[in-house]
Amino acid sequence: MISGETALKRAAPFLACLGLLALWQVASLVLKNDSFPTALEALRAIPSILGDKEALINFAASLRRMATGFGLAVVVSIPLGLMMGRSRLVASFFNPLLMVIYPVPKAALMPIIMLWLGVGDIAKTLVIFLGVSLPVIYHSFQGAKAVEEKMLWSGAAMGLLAPQRLIRIVFPAALPEILTGCRTGLVLALITMITSEMIARQSGAGNILFNALDMGQYDTVFAMIIIVGAMGIGFDAVFERIRARLVRWSEPQFDIPLSFS
Amino acid sequence: MNVMPSRSDLQAQASPKPAAAMIEIDHVSQVFQTSSGQDHLALSDISLSIEDGAFVSILGPSGCGKSTLLYIVGGFVQPTRGSARMKGKAIAGPGPDRGPVFQEFALFPWKSVLGNVMYGPRQQGVKHSEAEAQSRALIEMVGLKGFEDFYPKELSGGMKQRVALARTLAYHPEVLLMDEPFGALDAHTRTRLQNDLLSIWERDRKTVLFVTHSVEEAVFLSDRVVMMSRSPGRIRQIIDIDLPRPRRRTELLLDPRYQKCVVDIERMFDDGGEAGLRS
């Protein structure tokens, strides 16, 4: 039997959601602004969006780009970060490059990339790829660096060669940190995706948002915000579950927290 | 040298003395909740009376609750049962009348040595110039003249503890509560600080409650040694140390009375089935 306290704790995020929606409802009723629909009106607009074929195609495109960008970034960045963490040579080679790219808003590169690669999927996917790569590289790097030397010596004594040690010792040991990086990357993937679609409107969820804005369909605008918000929260929650499962054995991480986990 | 093994003597010690008592601990018990939600009895029915100007050590293996007892006297922890009183008044919380010195030094990293020592006086409303002058004198007394503008991170362990001592002395507590203050230091630094502590203490003979797990340290420093048993923490024996003051380490180490004290206490711990004090 779950105690009242734990039940409350678990329900807290949902209560928070309800609380925020309630706040919204009250605020919109008070402000009586035409362009500020109530929460209920926005919620009611959601089914029509999800039922609309065009919108679904847009969503699918968005998610596809996000998945591709994220997947590619992870596949490239984790090995790179691990190698940087274990080899000073590799690190000093890539570090300067990364340090300069870091502060540049990746989505801001959209127009330039579009100039080079034209409008379309590749440009947006590339931007998502860049956005996700940086945190994943950084965290893989940190995780690999922190692997105890003695563990690797034990591995070498057991006859493992350097690449094997990388895969079988460094990677699992650094996994908690890597997954933290992936979590950040996931958040950034969603953000970069939306932003790039808002800048280069052609297809995708960001596109739907601004089309609705231009056409004065304010219900749709806010409904889309709820949907995108739900996506963000949903992805993060699911990922966090998976992450906790995969690294059950690890000590709690105390990096700059993304949220209360 | 006077060893008091009898229970009746213990009881006499435990019953509160009139006026002369600085600290009275009256049937204090402490229960903690473990992470799995169970109750853990850390201290069991501790009664102790400490008179003004006494240097009393609380000696025991780790886990016997001696630090907890100190924290209760300090007012940082409220006892589950029983009470602690200072000069007759119940101890409700921390205050400048009982100054702590912790094993981890607990210096404010954002303040210099001078800033740390001046903290107490400034809190009590002392003017800046006066607080500074007092603090500089104290810093010199603990042997750190010239280091006033250094930050804690730039100091060695022994130096940090000297600053901690100066910081506590700066607000003139009547009682010093020392929680294994030399435990984190190497043996050489430890002996130096023990000597320095005694010479500082000789000046105004404050009441000192000193927690340690070292028999030699307890005998060397104190007038009385309160021996505690492992959890639940109970008082096993209270031993008077009648060695003359001022005590010099080099002389004392060769003094047979000192040696007998140490050996007797160690034997008592061994006899009690303890696995020795080297916890």
Add this chain to the structure above:
Amino acid sequence: MNARVVTSDVLLGLLPIAFLIALWQALVSFGYAPVTLLPPPGLVFGRLLQQLLTDTFRQEIAATLFRLFAGFSIAVVLGVAIGLAAAVSPAINAVVRPIVRVLAPLPKVALYPALLLLVGFGHESKIMLVAADALFPILLSTYFGASTVEQKLIWSAMAAGTPPRGILFKVVLPAAAPSVLTGCRIGLVISCIVVFLAEMITSTDGLGHVLVTAARTFQAVDMFVPLITISLLGLILNGLLEALRSYLLRGFPEV
């Protein structure tokens, strides 16, 4: 921190930039990229200096900086206040925690259209977006720093005579300073990014707007100029914050 250490750190920081510029120039010189798509660095920096002398460009920078500072400042004040409050008060903690859990993973940029509808297309919407995005790292870092303050520090202060109300500002806040400032650094970077993006999405002025305008007319050089500008601004602001951080945390051991 003596002067020698500062200068060698600065030089070390400039190295990657110099490297990248060299790489850039190489790409152009060796013909890997057509000049219309990737103008040589010399041209871009020349144009940048040219623009810096014009009033209009300086006004754009001013607009961007204004929104950046306003949003960042709001985020710092709110983030530190809420973070501290949540760390010391269980009641506030219980309320703040679930709300932050819900809002933190939400892409705040999705709120931008809502902000536009509510407060219009001017400064306010961008400032609010910047504040919303920069808030969470600062809040979380402050909370983390404040809730992991060493207990003995608080006890020492209490014994020295600090009243319970005073502990927050005399002990918790200074002890949490390293975490708070790290959060601020992240918040600053985010502010730079978000203000630029917001201006790109909709704006009538600001550096982001300059880039979008240049993009519409296919002027590659004019596109690079605002991008470089915001990056330089980011580096300068970051450097200033670092200097402030070093000074404020001069007593703390290096984390």
